[in-house]
Amino acid sequence: MKSHDFAYLRATSLDQALNALAETEDAIVLAGGQSLVAALNLRLQMPELVVDINHLPGLDQIENDGGELRIGALVRHAQLMESAAAAKALPLIGMALPHVAHPAIRNRGTTCGSLAYGDPAAEMPACAVALGATLVLASKEGTREVPARRFYRGLYETSRAPHELLIAARFPVAPEGARPIFAEVATRRGDFATLGLAGQIHVEGGMIAAFDLVAFGSEPAPLLLENTAAKALGRVPDAGLIAELAQAVAEEVDPMESPLATVEMRRRQYRALAERGLSVAMEFADV
Incomplete structure (x- = not known):
């Protein structure tokens, strides 16, 4: 398919771009275009105006x-x-x-x-x-x-x-000693994630001082796992805690229905993913 007809503005200043967005009821911004162009060609989006911001100074820093x-x-x-x-x-x-x-x-x-x-x-x-x-x-x-x-x-x-x-x-900026947690499930590297975990752990004095973990891919929006974090704070990171937190992740997520997997299967995947990601992060933390 091809996109429908639309007006195009190659903005040369931020003010020009913002004025165009304010004055046009159905305008959309073009930066990288890697999602937008596909959506236009599939007519999932049919804007009146596309505002190209690629030539605006100072936004690439x-x-x-x-x-x-x-x-x-x-x-x-x-x-x-x-x-x-x-x-x-x-x-x-x-x-x-x-x-x-x-x-x-x-x-x-x-x-x-x-x-x-x-x-x-x-x-x-x-x-x-x-x-x-x-x-x-x-x-x-x-x-x-x-x-x-x-x-x-x-x-x-x-x-x-x-x-x-x-x-x-x-x-x-991540505090000194903070360690990343990242793992995802995808059909192949680079494909859209069907589910994933992203976060950061900070260990001080042998105990977890900060723990932020987000589930994504199977949720309508990134889900901050606050209940799981509450179980982690002030605890000594060890194999037992990793298993406990992985189970907490599986219980806290709320995966959307999918033809690719049942909700229960997604929970089992999250449990395994959390065990993997937390084990790597806690090894980085030298505990």
Whole structure:
């Protein structure tokens, strides 16, 4: 199929892009286009106007101020993968990015585009929720900041208004000694995840001081596993705790119905995935 007819604007300034979004009832933003172009060609989306932001200055930067890593709207997945600053500041992102699609898509796709799109099978929204990122939204009226943990509402549903543009994502730098947790199930490497876990564990004095874990892929939106975290805090990480937390994950998730697997099968997969991911993370933590 081919897309329906639409108007196209190659924006040369942020103000021009935001004005176009404000003045057009059905406008959509083109950055990497790896999800958008497919949706257009399948006529899953039929906008009146496509606003191309690829030529806007200053949105392709990765900045580290010591406490936060700021990822601009035009930072490609491949650029983020190659960033030494990002690898040091956000080890979870470094672990998850190789699972994002395939090299050709990572070369064009943007991290903020993935965050804004809100695909439940995407790795980056799950990482943003796990790490407590803040999303910076701009509009003709100004900017506002939304915690990632309040941004995702359901299947492809976010709190971004149609006239808003996600211009950056701010990630807190991981504390010294924090270790990533990442594992997913996919038909093959780079395919959409059918389910996955993304998170971070921080051990101090031999006990778990912070534990943030998100389930994704089988849920309508990234699910922060707060009940599981409550069982982990203040505990000594060992094989017994790993088994207990894996069971807690299986009990807390609420997988969507799927023709590929029953809900019970998904819970068993989550249990096995959690055991694997937590075992690796806790070995990294030297416990």
